[in-house]
Amino acid sequence: MEKPVDKHTPIYPIRTAAKLLGISVPTLRMYENEGLILPYKSPGNQRIYSEDDIERMRCIRNSIKELKISINGIKTIYSLIPCWEVVKCSEEDRKICKAFDSYHQPCWTFNHKNTICEGRDCRECDVYRNYSKCTEIKELIKKISGIK
């Protein structure tokens, strides 16, 4: 019996991931330090990437190389995702949530003490998983404004 491997299951160690993407290992780790990606960490603290992670990285790579958006630009764009509408947090949550008032860091780079997000793995969160492209972000903004 094989273990089922979907696109979200971590399978690639960092060197394989780097090879798949055609970039170096330090670059991959840099993107993580900047908060652009959240790879799974093994019990021994080693990064393991899923097919979804690879796809996300391709998108980020495209933003940098083709669209010429800088890393800080990407972070700022991610910080505009209306995460509060995705996770449906309460007004009290929003009052103390650093992400709600962040303009340059994506919400998944914060800890979420005392909010609905506390203890949740951002890697599993729709905010992180569904809005890696600015097309998707703008569509979300349209949706929450009551359109479509």
Add this chain to the structure above:
Amino acid sequence: MEKPVDKHTPIYPIRTAAKLLGISVPTLRMYENEGLILPYKSPGNQRIYSEDDIERMRCIRNSIKELKISINGIKTIYSLIPCWEVVKCSEEDRKICKAFDSYHQPCWTFNHKNTICEGRDCRECDVYRNYSKCTEIKELIKKISGIK
């Protein structure tokens, strides 16, 4: 009787504006070509900048130099402004509006044939005037999602 000069009145020719900002004339024109700023044009097609324009440029300069957001990053961020909620355009307008489906160009860089924006001067529009900082953009996104 003096003519009243508010912050929106064009007064500075390009060389003066460049001097005020500590940058060169070609740089100022480059920002305009990229769609970051819309200076007033004289009957002889010469650019004249208002105090508001200078302030806007300072903000853009800060984004580039301090926040390290690239020009294409700034354009992408501007394209996320929910302009349709500001100008209150109709569903029919949105259907044909290029800005509504743009992910990398601010709305004020398009022509707006057959929409509520047709013939309007984007320089006078709230979308252009009120949302030059990403703090303001995020606050607008909060507002249209029904918060505050």
Add this chain to the structure above:
DNA sequence: GAATGTTGATAATTAAAAATATCAACAATT
């Protein structure tokens, strides 16, 4: 337990965006 891969960190390099210089043609000012 030996071989191979990963970690975080810093230093060095590369790539490319941002800014400037320069140009002849036109506009504004006196």
Add this chain to the structure above:
DNA sequence: AATTGTTGATATTTTTAATTATCAACATTC
């Protein structure tokens, strides 16, 4: 009409973000 400033365009330079190389310490695999 002479002087000074502007225009759009292209070429060049400067700056700096992005990437890679390298390291000793630790983890994993067989």
